Amino acid sequence: MTRMSRFTPPTIKPPTQPLGVLASLRAMRENALSILPEIAFTQPIVTGKTGFKRWHMVQGPEGLRRVFLTNADNYPKADVIIRMLRTAVGQSLFTSEGAAWRWQRRAISPVFAARNVNALASIMTRTAHRACERIEANAQTGPVEMVREMISATFDVICEVALSGKDHFDAEHYGAAITQYMLTAGRASLLDFIDAPLWMPRPGELLSRGSVHTMHKMVKQAILERQQTGPAQDEDLLDYMIRAQDPDTERKMSTQDLVHNMQFFIVAGHETTALALAWSLYLLANDQAVQTHARQHVQSVLTTGCAAGLDDINQAPYLEQILQEAMRLYPPVGFLARKALANDQLYDRDVHPNDTVFLNLYGLHRHQDYWSHPNQFNPDHFAPENVVARDKYLYVPFGAGPRICVGANFAMMQAQIILMTLLNRFDFHPSDPTPKPVMQMTVRPDPGINLSISSLK
Numbered sequence: 001m002t003r004m005s006r007f008t009p010p011t012i013k014p015p016t017q018p019l020g021v022l023a024s025l026r027a028m029r030e031n032a033l034s035i036l037p038e039i040a041f042t043q044p045i046v047t048g049k050t051g052f053k054r055w056h057m058v059q060g061p062e063g064l065r066r067v068f069l070t071n072a073d074n075y076p077k078a079d080v081i082i083r084m085l086r087t088a089v090g091q092s093l094f095t096s097e098g099a100a101w102r103w104q105r106r107a108i109s110p111v112f113a114a115r116n117v118n119a120l121a122s123i124m125t126r127t128a129h130r131a132c133e134r135i136e137a138n139a140q141t142g143p144v145e146m147v148r149e150m151i152s153a154t155f156d157v158i159c160e161v162a163l164s165g166k167d168h169f170d171a172e173h174y175g176a177a178i179t180q181y182m183l184t185a186g187r188a189s190l191l192d193f194i195d196a197p198l199w200m201p202r203p204g205e206l207l208s209r210g211s212v213h214t215m216h217k218m219v220k221q222a223i224l225e226r227q228q229t230g231p232a233q234d235e236d237l238l239d240y241m242i243r244a245q246d247p248d249t250e251r252k253m254s255t256q257d258l259v260h261n262m263q264f265f266i267v268a269g270h271e272t273t274a275l276a277l278a279w280s281l282y283l284l285a286n287d288q289a290v291q292t293h294a295r296q297h298v299q300s301v302l303t304t305g306c307a308a309g310l311d312d313i314n315q316a317p318y319l320e321q322i323l324q325e326a327m328r329l330y331p332p333v334g335f336l337a338r339k340a341l342a343n344d345q346l347y348d349r350d351v352h353p354n355d356t357v358f359l360n361l362y363g364l365h366r367h368q369d370y371w372s373h374p375n376q377f378n379p380d381h382f383a384p385e386n387v388v389a390r391d392k393y394l395y396v397p398f399g400a401g402p403r404i405c406v407g408a409n410f411a412m413m414q415a416q417i418i419l420m421t422l423l424n425r426f427d428f429h430p431s432d433p434t435p436k437p438v439m440q441m442t443v444r445p446d447p448g449i450n451l452s453i454s455s456l457k
């Protein structure tokens with residue numbers, strides 16, 4: 001679609017002067033986007049000091065390639081990330097390093113192979129249909145808040161595919177425990193940025209212990225039951241994980257390994273995907289021309305009102321472009337943090353051991369030098385000819401290199417099935433208030449995304 005003017009969705013105006021130590025720490029806790037200076041959108045690297053801590057913020061493709069890939073061993077995850085997650089997901093794939101990471105990666109990668117993920121598509125179609133029923137009912141009384149709707153849709157999917165249904169699993173109780181966890185341990189603590197030792201418990205961590213205990217108990221119960229009964233009728237993610245083994249050593253997951261990894265899949269897998277969907281719907285509601293164009297693609301494949309399946313999404317690649325563009329503007333994971341082990345050089349900067357290296361995906365995706373009209377919504381950024389012509393490290397919502405997201409295919413398939421189903425069933429229009437992007441662990445719209453929705457049936 002060639003057009004002159006395009007929708008420019010909300011962003012945070014960068015401060016022209018760097019914030020002081022306390023203001024940065026406060027802002028980091030409230031909304032990390034508000035500490036990104038203007039030069040984080042025009043330079044490939046920004047270096048600074050907070051207290052005694054030296055840090056670099058990287059938003060250029062060459063620097064990201066070095067940290068993610070060519071010198072990845074020098075940049076393990078920063079302690080702050082491990083701290084935020086360790087109570088909930090222990091030594092899972094996401095939170096481990098070195099040998100503990102390598103064997104789990106070898107065992108878990110095949111679990112997410114295309115053959116396995118494709119086999120889960122019909123479950124996603126059923127849950128997309130259920131999501132429409134809920135939205136239809138809620139839309140009767142006025143605008144609908146779509147983050148909540150999308151979280152319940154993707155949570156429904158992960159419960160179905162990770163634990164084969166919610167019959168023996170109280171999803172509401174579990175969902176409440178996740179929310180409690182996110183409000184406590186899920187927030188960066190001041191202590192994390194001044195490098196207090198890892199063994200010192202943080203206030204958020206203590207507050208979250210009860211919710212973590214509830215989540216672990218429920219996931220463990222589901223795993224123990226499955227280990228006793230054998231595979232589900234239609235095999236699911238848990239069956240694949242129970243069978244998974246390191247092809248080199250034949251090591252399999254203990255019950256504890258399974259609890260931690262399944263727990264991570266459930267918590268991390270559903271909120272990120274829901275945010276990608278909610279932001280996509282917000283952008284479409286505000287650009288009726290793109291929404292109509294997308295619906296034409298959908299309706300050339302599906303009868304109005306029907307839910308989409310695996311074959312349908314493969315025939316509507318424009319929807320994938322919309323999701324990719326939404327994750328460019330609002331990458332669900334906007335920032336990653338690494339710690340340098342040895343001396344290195346990134347651009348013209350010397351990196352010293354123990355420096356923190358922030359990978360600024362939000363800044364990269366809106367960088368003035370690398371994108372044309374970076375703040376506008378334009379799914380043509382992902383037209384095949386533009387993707388082929390671009391450096392791969394200019395767009396990395398799932399990370400890159402050896403630690404790239406293992407669930408990326410799963411997430412994209414689920415998001416495309418849900419988006420296609422929704423566009424085939426409803427028309428979306430914006431409603432107040434305008435959401436503001438806020439980044440804590442993920443980039444969320446504050447206070448949410450309210451849309452007016454009418455049924456196409």
Ligand code: HEM
Pocket residue numbers: 077093094095105264265266268269270272273276331332333336337396397398399400402403404405406407408410411
């Ligand atoms: C739109 C949805 C998602 C986004 C944007 C996303 C983003 C990411 C990113 C950026 C990383 C790299 C972290 C780093 O390098 O520090 C990552 C890793 C990971 N993701 Fe995702 N993710 C999504 C969905 C999922 C889903 C659905 C699952 C599983 C069901 C999943 C499981 C994982 C795991 C296990 C890792 C760690 C891989 C490793 O360290 O070897 N993610 N994700």
